Amino acid sequence: MEKIDSHAIFVEPFHVDFTGRIFMGVLGNHLLNAAGNHSQRRGWGIGALNETSHTWVLSRLSIEMTRMPRQFQHCTVRTWVESVMRLFTNRNFAILDSDGQPMGYARSVWAMIDLGTRLPCDLLSLYDGDILNYVVDQEDNVCPIEGHGRFRFRDARLVRTIDTYYSDVDINGHINSIKYIEHILDLFGKENFEHGIRRFEIAYKAESHMGDRLSFFVQDNADAGGTDVEIRKNVTDANPGDVVCQARVIFNK
């Protein structure tokens, strides 16, 4: 089997923002679907894993676009495994237009956990290390965007607190990875989106559940030319809460 998969996407009318560009959350969802299919076809998708009581957990996702897909556009997501370590694997993506020209790229980091213990598993031994057979050759690992950044929150200010509801929750009962992206982008005023988002990064740190209150802390990041956002759950006057995820948003100027 090939090491790289192609996954067709079509940009539906309700999946674009007021500028006609695909929502970053919807694009993220397409990437996760492409990743899921790629794993599934090779025998270590979620279906196979659940039988052995393991599952993939997304740890990092960084998407950088020179052009965002627009309403009614047909695009392709290519995805492959860049590298595998004991506890993490790096998976990359290219988003191509219908002429095969790159519109952007993405990087992601995944761990595998044991559903019983919730502890990470050794990827190098799982299925006799079968995943190593799919690590791409170096020359095929074309993903010319920066790696995942580091977050340092020093003087972040609380800008919003929201309750979580039915529509936020996935089949595992957790707030779903895509909904965090929506809630983060909802912190920004309309004018920011006029020229689109250049880069979006997110680090998933802990799970949250329906009913958890999420507090959003925001800090300018002059070096990156963007804004860093930290989400904490169940913050009170007495308790700083637990960090759920951290994100960086860089708009086109």
Add this chain to the structure above:
Amino acid sequence: MEKIDSHAIFVEPFHVDFTGRIFMGVLGNHLLNAAGNHSQRRGWGIGALNETSHTWVLSRLSIEMTRMPRQFQHCTVRTWVESVMRLFTNRNFAILDSDGQPMGYARSVWAMIDLGTRLPCDLLSLYDGDILNYVVDQEDNVCPIEGHGRFRFRDARLVRTIDTYYSDVDINGHINSIKYIEHILDLFGKENFEHGIRRFEIAYKAESHMGDRLSFFVQDNADAGGTDVEIRKNVTDANPGDVVCQARVIFNK
């Protein structure tokens, strides 16, 4: 050309709720896509209409399911025009499983408006009444669910007020039809969804825009065995606000 179209859908992992059933909003989106494709293929889709500065506006949508599509399921949406009046057309849907067995049905009502005046157009004369060529024969109009109900709000109580943000807004700058469905279902506690939703109805009454505050008023409907919800925008102590939409939710017990 056939009068009835079939539109394939696949239930993606992030499109199901904590019970594994497709979100009603996502199902609604699939129906609207099927409707859009059906119109588009016959020359009176949004693309064609924008050239003549008209667009379709969804007025009513009622979905009734005996089984909800579940994660990873392949289904088909069939859609057709039931009837055409001067200012409205009725479009119906059947949702079938991969064996072609019905899982549920839906009814919808659409108007066409002139984008300049925002006034409704005469469907019987538009494109020389071409839409009349696609009204199905009576024996093919199989949609065994009740018609759209009536709403009477008497003692509705305010249960939530939300602000609207970037992710709520569609390419026209309006709060999108699907997002209302999400926000309405988010009013209900988790336990309601254990056995799924039997019927969901919505009547779109007025547009709202990013930044509008939406207030949700709720009233039990004993006759229907469900709950009626009215959304009003920009309610203040002095102003009851404008009705944006009205909905009815009936859960399986």
